[in-house]
Amino acid sequence: MTPTVLITGASYGVGEQAAYQFAKEGYQVAITATKLTNLDKTKETLKSLGVQALCCELNLRSQESIAQTIQNVTSEFGGLNVLVNNAGENIRKLAVDVSKEDWDAIMSTNLTGTFFMTQAFGQYLIANQRPGSIIQVASVHGIVGAKERSTYGITKAAILHMTKMLAIEWAENQIRVNAVAPGRLETDSPSRAGTGNNPEYMADMLNKIPLHRLATAQEVAQAIYYLASPAANAITGQTIVLDGGIVAG
Secondary structure (H helix, E strand, O other), X not given: OOOEEEEOOOOOHHHHHHHHHHHHOOXXXXXXXXXXXXXXXXXXXXXXXXXXXXXXXXXXXXXXXXHHHHHHHHHHHOOOOEEEEOOOOOOOOOHHHOOHHHHHHHHHHHHHHHHHHHHHHHHHHHHOXXXXXXXXXXXXXXXOOOOOOHHHHHHHHHHHHHHHHHHHHHHHHOEEEEEEEEOOEEOOOHHHOOHHHOHHXXXXXXXXXXXXXXXXXXXXXXXXXXXXXXXHOOOOOOEEEEOOOOOOO
């Protein structure tokens, strides 16, 4: 049976590249975004690869939306083998300026939404006695501190620990749970619109990275696929860090 992957937040960047990577490896692909029109580019590229993707509108703040997405994918493809939790929101504010509304918005999507999306997939696998793989897209901000990144970093740190907790709990069900933690990426993410266009800022950033380069979204996608592949069948509860050596320093 052809394996199936569900990738959240697949309209650009890591999610988009992950969709291409799994498609090239012969997977059936389901992709999500907050609006279906955001998936047009990814969908067309997948079509050019000979893959007819299932596009789903997903609101991670809604339990109903999460449940409906899992139902849609499993009904369409007859099963689901891999979940890539890439969808999330970012915020760049000093901790003293973060409002309760800011906090709730980021937590409800990045942490609460990711947990319940993972739970829904885990429930499906366990109920159907299927093995499976879950890959969480975290961030180096979940490992090291940084100015103006507290709220975002806290959600990503929680996701990294969630990865360990669920890996242990679900190991008996042959469900592997791993994560990737990218640093700043060479990508078309909207979050790069400001500082990413500042040559002095980027030069200073590269000087702080031991390899003096940014990872690409494609490299992160390849790491995600590796964790989902049979080559990683002995790996669970782990995080691959793609940061050019920052954490090692």
